[in-house]
Amino acid sequence: MEIKKIAVAGTLESSDCMVTVEPAKKGIELELESAVIRQYGRQIRKVALATLKRLGVRNARVSIVDKGALDCTIKARVECAVMRAAEHEGRINWGGMIK
């Protein structure tokens, strides 16, 4: 999936995260800031990268500001930001790549 513009999903509320996705030339660049980085930084990165892979995103700069979101929230926010950044809204394949 091609990232065409910068897009954001999520909030900075407690137990949420804010995901920003923007175009990049080569590969995935993931930046993470988290209230629980010492205990869950590894897990958050894993979930975010797996989600990007599932969506077929190859080139993007992704930044996550996490306020203790659960994995399901991180997944959903990444999906939403990617769909917006890829101008894919309205054509979402529910139950397909969005699980």
Added chain:
Amino acid sequence: MKNAVGREIPEEIIEITGKEPFQGNYYRDDKPITLHGPTIRPVINNQKSKLVGSIREALEKCDAHDGMTVSFHHHFRDGDLIVNMVMKEIHDMGLKDIRICATSLGKAHSALVPMIEDGTITNIESSGVRGGIGEAISKGKLKGLAIMRSHGGRVRSIATGESHIDIAFIGAPTADDYGNLRGIGGKADCGVLSYAIVDGNHADHCVAITDCLVPYPNFPAHISQTKVDYVCVVDEIGIPSKIATGAAKPTTDQRKLLMAQYCTDVVVNTPWFKDGFSYQTGVGGASIASTQYLADIMRERNIRMGFGVGGLTKAMCKLLDDGMADVMLDVQDFDLDAVKSLKNVNHHRIPAAVYANPLNKGAVVNKLDYVVLASLEVDVHFNCNVVVGSDGMITGAQGGHPDTAQGAKCAIVICPLLQGRIPAICSEVTTVTTPGESIDVVVTDYGVAVNPARQDILQALKEAECVPLKTIEELRDIAYSIVGEPDKVEFEDRVVGIIEARDGTIMDVVRQIKEV
């Protein structure tokens, strides 16, 4: 060497401190000890005035020197102005290598951080630290060791001479010119001076600081003129609105109300809930709500509380004022209603020593039936952590947690299963502050776990069918199934602090946090 709660205590720390690893709750029971007295300068000359014009003058008259230990009490809580006022003067005098022996340090004291960085302050002894100081210690900025002690443990360490105080500074809401101090009245009314009484008894020098000088004699004195060397009058010793910050509105958080209900169900269905029972609880939303639920059942079943103790709140004092409790024993007032309640003749001030010192001939906590506590983390061994955050940063205080938990027949910890993404019930706490052998029941929003060592309690709750019973492992597994198992927080090798057990042995060490 591994101690009785399975924590590795480095040999080096045992050597430096001369302390032993924790050996279990009753290790020092019945073992003789000798108590320590201060070296004082008697006042025989009736011409001598105790009034001094400034903190600086008091410091000079008390032979302030490099390497000395100064002490403070925290009855003014987040409104405290004394610590910063005195330490600024010490800093301005260019003194170095100061040891602070405080009953607690909090957010009001972040001004101390630069003094830690420049070597003015090199050692800290406290119930705990919050805010900037906690962060500074965790990041390794304090040259020496931080020692965290419970309220009872602090009295023990001072009374046995392990901690020797050179100069005690006692903020007094009212004082007369000869050093009779009261916790009540004046502009910074905190009700009691209970934590500072041991300082008066054992410090070599004692300076009272007040913003309300009253005519002699200021009686009945909570700290006597016989303990006080100098009296210093300043403009302000505390910010009243920040002293009584515990006056929380009743909670409407359903999760807390549920835990409050479970907690009350545990209390009323265990054998000690009968006429004359004793009780201590905290200031959290769930604790206060559970006290109110408890009051309803006491009324219904016509059961009276024999005594309540602790840091007191409106909810507890109301029991006294409504004639449902016989006596309140007070070491600290968390709200103005508790301060006001001191007018009641059955509301008594007690020194921290009477409250919780493990090495006297029996403290009040030993007579507790129930204590209701909170915790940042509880592990599957029922060990609690109330000092170090799950991210490894020092951010809390022992307070009376280890004292009351050990003393009470039934120690209940209320703890939401999850705090955001952080599981409060976990495989291993970051730092042990209260040993599992002291903790009997853990109440969460997902169910209640009873320490297997307390089959009597488990049996009573099973028979009553009052709360959803789970094992502590089950609770942990539920938590991990929701948030995932956390990675272990990484630390540097350097030990920055010691968690001292009540009796002076080492419960755990706190290491420097690793930068991420």
